[in-house]
Amino acid sequence: MNRRFSVQKKMIKESLKRLDHPTAAQVYEEIRKVYPQISLGTVYRNLNIMVEDGEIMRLPFSGAPDHFDQNPEEHYHIVCSRCGRIFDTDGIPHELLAELDEAVQACAGVEVQSRILIFYGICAACKKVQ
Amino acid sequence: MNRRFSVQKKMIKESLKRLDHPTAAQVYEEIRKVYPQISLGTVYRNLNIMVEDGEIMRLPFSGAPDHFDQNPEEHYHIVCSRCGRIFDTDGIPHELLAELDEAVQACAGVEVQSRILIFYGICAACKKVQ
DNA sequence: GTCATTGCAAAACGTTTGCATGAAT
DNA sequence: ATTCATGCAAACGTTTTGCAATGAC
Numbered sequence: 001m002n003r004r005f006s007v008q009k010k011m012i013k014e015s016l017k018r019l020d021h022p023t024a025a026q027v028y029e030e031i032r033k034v035y036p037q038i039s040l041g042t043v044y045r046n047l048n049i050m051v052e053d054g055e056i057m058r059l060p061f062s063g064a065p066d067h068f069d070q071n072p073e074e075h076y077h078i079v080c081s082r083c084g085r086i087f088d089t090d091g092i093p094h095e096l097l098a099e100l101d102e103a104v105q106a107c108a109g110v111e112v113q114s115r116i117l118i119f120y121g122i123c124a125a126c127k128k129v130q
Numbered sequence: 131m132n133r134r135f136s137v138q139k140k141m142i143k144e145s146l147k148r149l150d151h152p153t154a155a156q157v158y159e160e161i162r163k164v165y166p167q168i169s170l171g172t173v174y175r176n177l178n179i180m181v182e183d184g185e186i187m188r189l190p191f192s193g194a195p196d197h198f199d200q201n202p203e204e205h206y207h208i209v210c211s212r213c214g215r216i217f218d219t220d221g222i223p224h225e226l227l228a229e230l231d232e233a234v235q236a237c238a239g240v241e242v243q244s245r246i247l248i249f250y251g252i253c254a255a256c257k258k259v260q
Numbered sequence: 261g262t263c264a265t266t267g268c269a270a271a272a273c274g275t276t277t278g279c280a281t282g283a284a285t
Numbered sequence: 286a287t288t289c290a291t292g293c294a295a296a297c298g299t300t301t302t303g304c305a306a307t308g309a310c
Contacts, residue, residue, distance in 0.1 A: 004264050004309050024300080039267045044300060046265095060192025062246075063275085065299060078238045087238040096226075096233055101249070103226055108208045108217040110251040116192070117247050119231070121240040134284050134289050154275080169292045174275060176290090193300080195274055266307065276297070283290075 003053075008038055009046045016056060016070040021077075021086040023065045059086065060116065080123035087123065133183075138168055139176045146186060146200040151207075151216040153195045189216065190246065210253035217253065 008031075015027045022030070028043045047068055050056045057069040059077060067086060069077075075090035101112040138161075145157045152160070158173045177198055180186045187199040189207060197216060199207075205220035231242040 002264075002310090006265060006309080008266075037267070039269095041268075041301075042266060048301090058192065060190075062188065062190025062196065063298095066192065076234070078234055078240045078242065080240065081243065087240055089234045089237040091237045092230070092233045096229060099226060100222070100230060103222045104206070104208055104219045104249050105251075107219040107221045110208045110210065110217055110249075110253050112208065112249045113211065113251045115247065115249045117245065119234050119240075119242045119245045121235075121243045123240050132285085132289075136283080136290060138291070167292070169294095171276075171293075172291060175277095178276090193273095262310085264307105264309080266305105268304090268306105270301105270303085272301070273299085274297100275299105276295105278295085279293090281291080281293105283288105285287085285289095 003049075006046075008035075008042050009049075011035060011038070012043055012046045013050065013055070013070070016068055021059060021067045021069055023067050025065065027068070059118075061118075076117040076119070078119040078121055080126055081120045082122050082126040085123055085125075089119070133179070136176075138165075138172050139179075141165060141168070142173055142176045143180065143185070143200070146198055151189060151197045151199055153197050155195065157198070189248075191248070206247040206249070208249040208251055210256055211250045212252050212256040215253055215255075219249070 011031050012027055015030050016022065019026055019030060024040065024043050024047055027047070028038065028040045031038050031043070047056070047058075051058045051068075054072050057072050059067040059069055061067065061079075071088070073090070075088055076092060078087045078089055079085070080087070097115075101115075104110070104112050141161050142157055145160045146152065149156055149160060154170065154173050154177055157177070158168065158170045161168050161173070177186070177188075181188045181198075184202050187202050189197040189199055191197065201218070203220070205218055206222060208217045208219055209215070210217070231245075234240070234242050
């Protein structure tokens with residue numbers, strides 16, 4: 001299963017960097033403007049491959065479509081519960097996460113390997129509008 | 131929109147206590163054994179109502195169906211990445227969560243109102259089997 | 261030439277909804 | 286009598302998949 005080059009995949013990766021935590025559909029719509037023959041299936045297939053290969057990160061949400069993050073490094077997110085915008089929270093102290101993992105292990109007796117942490121709040125822009 | 135009694139809802143709530151963090155489909159299958167005419171739509175409708183009323187908790191997962199927790203109190207979960215079993219992590223110190231919220235706010239400039247924290251690891255039983 | 265990747269359309273999946281019937285108040 | 290809840294089936298939105306054609310190596 002050797003990976004081969006494809007323009008589509010390249011465009012998807014570039015789109016991911018340009019857009020801010022987009023969904024597959026948003027990537028699809030963006031690329032369609034300049035490359036109308038691309039298919040949504042191709043977008044999904046490539047996003048899955050890139051997640052699998054550790055090139056990008058998937059941000060799953062309840063009910064809503066997944067979003068994708070061009071930054072695969074471990075970091076977490078806070079979502080504005082009013083406008084839905086997603087903000088990065090890189091810079092959470094590592095010791096704090098380690099403490100949290102320890103607390104979880106103490107509660108449940110299972111060693112933490114990874115985590116999905118999604119925070120919700122109202123962003124500055126939405127707060128201003130009231 | 132006054133809520134009325136229904137046997138179905140009662141059965142769903144009891145099933146939720148008996149089963150361990152089940153999905154809607156699992157609740158449906160369990161009830162069907164003793165009450166075959168129940169419909170999946172009714173199960174979903176009632177689960178949504180109970181979540182809305184703060185009687186139970188919804189546990190959303192990426193791609194997979196939602197699970198439901200009969201305990202509506204704030205607590206989090208660790209999922210066995212091998213067998214999928216869900217363990218409660220009640221007892222995470224409140225100060226630790228407060229520290230985490232603070233760190234998130236410091237990173238992203240958004241005040242945390244709520245959070246979805248899902249941890250992954252391999253449970254004791256699965257570790258034994260290798 | 262081999263076989264990974266594409267576009268397309270259909271299917272799969274979890275979930276919600278419209279509607280006529282039935283049950284709770 | 287009112288109107289909320291049910292069962293059923295159809296619809297929904299997201300994602301995956303089967304397949305023949307195309308393109309990378």
